[in-house]
Amino acid sequence: MYYGVKGVKNMILLERIKELGDIHGIDFIGVAGISQVENEIKEIGGELVSDFPRALSIGIVLPNSIVNLLNDRDTYENVLQYKTHAYDVINNRLDNFASIVSSVIQRNGYKVMPLPAAERIDSDRVCASLSHKLTARLAGFGWIGKNCLLINPNYGPRIRWTSVLTDAPFEENKEILESKCGNCD
Template structure:
């Protein structure tokens, strides 16, 4: 089947996670965030690549230049490029079958005021059944916690969803809240009806990075990624 071949191709290209989401129930949210350019697509293909534990595990030492450079280079620059290459090639395959496909960049800011992308990769991954939105506002997978970066393809191809939205499984855990150096998280559980500000103050993170840059440091944090038990406790030493 076409959808099985897409899954296989994505993994051949280096994807660790692959899922398909039915977006019909999220149409209003999608339009509110990204406008008309991302509306009208009934389906999203979510692709994820797991971060290297050897790099994430050095984040407590992020003020060391070598650690910050390595994290930014491999976790952002390289993996974002890999994700964009995967979604580009998958999109071409979908187009060659006669359907529309719109790859969303893995990491490109669309709105500086709201500090957000044109489309939420976390939304697609959650609705595809790959994980839940944690108290850190990150997508948490059962297998790797938040140690995954994501990208998305919007399409009208008739592909069956791989799952349904996953409910929060963070329970009483507050690791991400307690470790945040700027107290950006409120601890509120994800609710699709709430604005992001109910759970997360992105401006606090933005200001923190600006302060780091002004001090001559590479703006790297990621402690919420490092400390999440779902990623940390799955590591085999």
């Protein structure tokens, strides 16, 4: 489905993506301007990211009951529940939704590159082509804490993220949240 006038088209397109997010159980969708950190992300992701000035940041809140099981990591069943439901299943949902969003954006004439939610390009540095936590921060969803996780004001670190790179001229988030981390004990 294509939308009419260009300025309105982009606003309607982003609203349509957010509606799809509601249908698919996505809790966060925002636009991050990544050209401001292009040099840093090119260092890790290479030329793959250079054609894309923006990223859609997409997040799903993890079930509290599953995350709370990690208080007892010695119980195999608890670890298995977490790995299955808070990692594998959520990452698959994020990857599937990123693919759907990419098709919608591409059908409207823009370039896209969905990035896998959990794949690494460098195992030594444990990093992907682009940090999903960075795009979430630039989209205004939180700050990077002292544990290097994205901390959201409402859900803490209990959100899993993915990103879709695009050249679609969506309006970028302008408000980056300041860190509310205190001193570590």
